[in-house]
Amino acid sequence: MESLVEMRGIVKEFPNILANDKVDFFLDGGKVHALVGENGAGKTTLMRIMFGMYRQDEGEILIAGKRQSYTVAGAQKLGIAMVHQNFMQIPQMSVLENIILGHAPQTKARGIIDYKSARTRIQKLLQDMGMKLNPDMLVQRLSVGERQKVEIIKALYIGARILIFDEPTAVLTPQESGELFKIINQLKSEGKAIAYISHKLNEVTEIADMATVMRRGKVVDYMTRESGEMTRVRLATSMVGQDEFEMVVSEKKPVGAENILEVKNLWASDPHTQSLKIKGLNFSVAKGEILGIGGVEGNGQQELIELIWGATKQLEGEISLDGKDISHTGVHERREAGLGYISEDRMITGVSAEASIQENIVGGKESSAEFSRAGLLRNGAINDKTLALIDQFDIRGGRLNLPVKSLSGGNMQKVILAREISRNPKLLIAAHPTRGLDIGAINFVREQLIAQKEKDAAVLLITADLEELLALSDRILVMYEGEFSGEVRNVSEESIQEIGLLMGGIVKDAIAKENGGKHEAEAH
Amino acid sequence: MNITQLLGLTVRLLVPTLLVALGGIFSFRIKVFPLGLEGYMLAGCFLAVTGTYLFGSPYLGMAFAAILVMLLALIFAFFVIELSVNPVICAFAINTIVAGMTRFLMIPVFGSSGRIYLDSALALPRFQVPIIKSIPIVADIFNNHSALVYVALLLPFVIQFVYYKTNYGLSLRATGAYEEAAVAVGISTRKVRYIALMTTGCLAGLGGAQLSLTANLFNVGMTDGRGFTALAAIVLSAGEPIRAFLGCILFGLCDALVLNLSSEGIPIQFLSMLPYILAILFAVMPPVIRKLSERTAFSKLQLRIRQNDPEILASRAFHHSVNSEE
Numbered sequence: 001m002e003s004l005v006e007m008r009g010i011v012k013e014f015p016n017i018l019a020n021d022k023v024d025f026f027l028d029g030g031k032v033h034a035l036v037g038e039n040g041a042g043k044t045t046l047m048r049i050m051f052g053m054y055r056q057d058e059g060e061i062l063i064a065g066k067r068q069s070y071t072v073a074g075a076q077k078l079g080i081a082m083v084h085q086n087f088m089q090i091p092q093m094s095v096l097e098n099i100i101l102g103h104a105p106q107t108k109a110r111g112i113i114d115y116k117s118a119r120t121r122i123q124k125l126l127q128d129m130g131m132k133l134n135p136d137m138l139v140q141r142l143s144v145g146e147r148q149k150v151e152i153i154k155a156l157y158i159g160a161r162i163l164i165f166d167e168p169t170a171v172l173t174p175q176e177s178g179e180l181f182k183i184i185n186q187l188k189s190e191g192k193a194i195a196y197i198s199h200k201l202n203e204v205t206e207i208a209d210m211a212t213v214m215r216r217g218k219v220v221d222y223m224t225r226e227s228g229e230m231t232r233v234r235l236a237t238s239m240v241g242q243d244e245f246e247m248v249v250s251e252k253k254p255v256g257a258e259n260i261l262e263v264k265n266l267w268a269s270d271p272h273t274q275s276l277k278i279k280g281l282n283f284s285v286a287k288g289e290i291l292g293i294g295g296v297e298g299n300g301q302q303e304l305i306e307l308i309w310g311a312t313k314q315l316e317g318e319i320s321l322d323g324k325d326i327s328h329t330g331v332h333e334r335r336e337a338g339l340g341y342i343s344e345d346r347m348i349t350g351v352s353a354e355a356s357i358q359e360n361i362v363g364g365k366e367s368s369a370e371f372s373r374a375g376l377l378r379n380g381a382i383n384d385k386t387l388a389l390i391d392q393f394d395i396r397g398g399r400l401n402l403p404v405k406s407l408s409g410g411n412m413q414k415v416i417l418a419r420e421i422s423r424n425p426k427l428l429i430a431a432h433p434t435r436g437l438d439i440g441a442i443n444f445v446r447e448q449l450i451a452q453k454e455k456d457a458a459v460l461l462i463t464a465d466l467e468e469l470l471a472l473s474d475r476i477l478v479m480y481e482g483e484f485s486g487e488v489r490n491v492s493e494e495s496i497q498e499i500g501l502l503m504g505g506i507v508k509d510a511i512a513k514e515n516g517g518k519h520e521a522e523a524h
Numbered sequence: 525m526n527i528t529q530l531l532g533l534t535v536r537l538l539v540p541t542l543l544v545a546l547g548g549i550f551s552f553r554i555k556v557f558p559l560g561l562e563g564y565m566l567a568g569c570f571l572a573v574t575g576t577y578l579f580g581s582p583y584l585g586m587a588f589a590a591i592l593v594m595l596l597a598l599i600f601a602f603f604v605i606e607l608s609v610n611p612v613i614c615a616f617a618i619n620t621i622v623a624g625m626t627r628f629l630m631i632p633v634f635g636s637s638g639r640i641y642l643d644s645a646l647a648l649p650r651f652q653v654p655i656i657k658s659i660p661i662v663a664d665i666f667n668n669h670s671a672l673v674y675v676a677l678l679l680p681f682v683i684q685f686v687y688y689k690t691n692y693g694l695s696l697r698a699t700g701a702y703e704e705a706a707v708a709v710g711i712s713t714r715k716v717r718y719i720a721l722m723t724t725g726c727l728a729g730l731g732g733a734q735l736s737l738t739a740n741l742f743n744v745g746m747t748d749g750r751g752f753t754a755l756a757a758i759v760l761s762a763g764e765p766i767r768a769f770l771g772c773i774l775f776g777l778c779d780a781l782v783l784n785l786s787s788e789g790i791p792i793q794f795l796s797m798l799p800y801i802l803a804i805l806f807a808v809m810p811p812v813i814r815k816l817s818e819r820t821a822f823s824k825l826q827l828r829i830r831q832n833d834p835e836i837l838a839s840r841a842f843h844h845s846v847n848s849e850e
Contacts, residue, residue, distance in 0.1 A: 088705040090701045090705050097694060101706065102695070113691055274821045480841075505841070
């Protein structure tokens with residue numbers, strides 16, 4: 001049988017990196033072909049070439065046997081659609097408008113949209129796929145899972161027969177993932193060809209008919225379900241390879257007695273919608289402890305961090321740092337009291353990208369005696385400090401007066417680590433500290449966090465990455481809709497299942513809930 | 525002067541600003557702040573008078589103004605879209621150049637400076653509208669205007685339709701809201717942006733034409749900040765044509781009051797400030813109100829939590845399982 005898509009010998013080079021090195025890949029109708037590999041293995045690049053977003057340097061693409069060369073618009077005409085990780089949707093518009101955008105049916109009068117026929121078609125598609133969605137709902141009101149459905153319907157609306165899913169479950173709860181798999185199976189039975197990018201092995205063995213494994217831009221393995229070769233073990237081995245990079249793992253310690261951060265009865269709401277985002281949280285982080293906060297993104301983690309570092313104001317509750325009440329103080333006072341913060345968004349809140357390394361290093365401390373005298377900066381001292389930190393934190397490519405934006409992501413993160421850690425924080429908040437970094441940089445960041453814990457600082461780690469949560473945390477709290485759905489005290493590999501349930505808001509131990517119910521009754 | 529006359533005057537005065545504002549929202553919608561409206565409008569004033577003088581017809585003068593200002597907007601669009609020039613700088617350049625050019629060109633074109641009057645034979649014809657002219661009060665307000673007044677009064681509704689019912693409108697809104705997403709579905713956002721910016725020029729040029737041809741004269745700097753008044757209407761309306769219309773009615777009413785009351789001994793300087801004071805008030809009020817209501821809601825919610833409101837406590841599903849302090 002002729003493949004619907006065939007990619008032969010694809011080569012794509014970016015400055016400094018060979019993203020795809022003679023890669024072969026194909027898609028058949030009615031089959032799911034998984035593309036497996038770690039971050040940076042070149043999966044997304046390959047799929048973007050298939051989708052027309054990039055053009056390959058070498059190699060060819062055959063669609064239904066015909067050699068083609070196209071842009072995104074051309075890809076759509078060929079029936080290729082991509083379900084992006086960051087949805088390409090317009091939040092202020094309705095589901096219907098988002099779906100017909102760029103492909104609106106017109107009435108006899110040219111240029112005027114035939115909303116009626118659009119609605120009928122969309123309703124039919126929704127029905128066929130067994131999805132419940134209101135076409136008139138504004139997209140900004142949808143959950144992430146629902147927005148993904150919109151993305152799928154968008155693809156089907158333009159008659160796609162080739163669908164590319166780019167790590168579709170990264171932002172979903174386990175339940176939503178289950179629903180997605182049903183949808184993918186439905187698409188499969190309709191004869192669509194599906195490419196499924198993932199590094200989650202469970203998913204691949206569950207959904208894929210065949211899998212291609214990539215490592216550092218090359219195809220290293222291919223296996224099919226039929227042959228029975230597609231096992232998690234084989235996938236994992238070929239994904240990581242022989243020269244396996246050992247991931248840094250923290251040695252677990254029992255929770256100490258002395259609390260650095262204490263949060264009591266913390267409540268907060270969204271200032272615009274008044275909906276409650278944080279609902280009466282109580283927790284503490286002890287000296288020398290890494291407390292991990294897990295959960296699907298958007299369950300209040302972001303709001304919680306902002307409350308702790310002082311960007312937003314709580315409705316109610318108390319936050320104290322090393323015995324000092326900081327509930328009503330500003331960001332500067334909190335930092336002076338010993339709070340360090342590695343922000344989730346490097347480019348926006350982490351560094352001032354246009355400013356130089358030394359300006360970023362002294363930022364917030366520029367008025368201290370160390371760096372200024374009589375209102376004038378002590379540039380000598382600032383430069384010395386910066387050079388020392390560039391050395392100590394191995395900031396590659398770092399030199400004085402260099403704007404931080406010209407560093408790579410990993411080195412930019414090192415600038416942040418250098419700034420925060422050199423101030424000897426009592427509490428270090430690390431929000432998604434390794435997101436988007438390569439393995440070397442990830443390990444560096446992890447080592448630094450562990451070093452902090454060993455220096456008896458308290459570390460509050462917020463991450464959506466389960467592996468990281470398990471590797472670093474001494475104790476884990478899982479957030480679900482503004483609350484902790486559960487706590488895991490003895491963190492081990494086996495905790496993953498429990499955490500998975502908690503992420504979906506399912507408390508495994510129903511008895512605990514009942515006991516808790518009594519608890520609450522007593523409290524009143 | 526009675527109230528119907530006042531309203532009649534309002535209609536006449538609001539139309540130039542309305543046309544300019546409606547043009548400006550096309551730019552506003554694609555996130556190009558239309559600071560050049562004042563320049564477009566002034567160019568429209570001058571070119572309409574010039575065109576009328578050259579071709580001997582006010583309608584040809586109007587078309588002349590609309591087309592040339594649209595070309596001016598094309599230059600602006602080219603700079604902003606192709607060369608990525610900062611639109612603010614570009615708009616100020618247009619305002620300054622137009623102010624200078626109109627002053628300068630008066631001498632070679634008309635051989636005079638300061639102010640030129642057109643022959644009264646070239647005045648815009650006014651219309652007696654069949655049914656409206658026989659309805660008592662309505663006639664005083666809506667009858668006996670020039671053609672563009674009627675067009676302008678319908679235009680907000682037409683644009684509303686374009687925005688929400690046509691393909692171009694959908695693409696325009698998408699381009700303004702999230703350009704990448706629009707590109708991803710294959711919309712040519714470049715084309716959308718060119719059309720929007722040129723429509724701004726065309727309508728603002730017509731607004732200027734209406735201003736000078738109604739008065740049958742051109743004088744230096746005759747727009748007198750009307751382009752910025754239009755800008756205020758755009759900002760207040762958040763780019764919604766019908767709301768911009770309402771804003772323009774308000775500003776027109778103020779203008780009419782100024783003309784009326786100044787003959788009664790009230791200092792004209794104070795009255796002239798009125799529309800701008802209103803504009804500032806209207807611009808400041810919504811965020812102030814929002815802030816206040818947010819603050820009230822915050823305190824209310826805070827109070828409910830402190831008093832252990834059962835509904836709020838019940839919103840917690842897991843409180844008991846973990847959160848009770850160890």
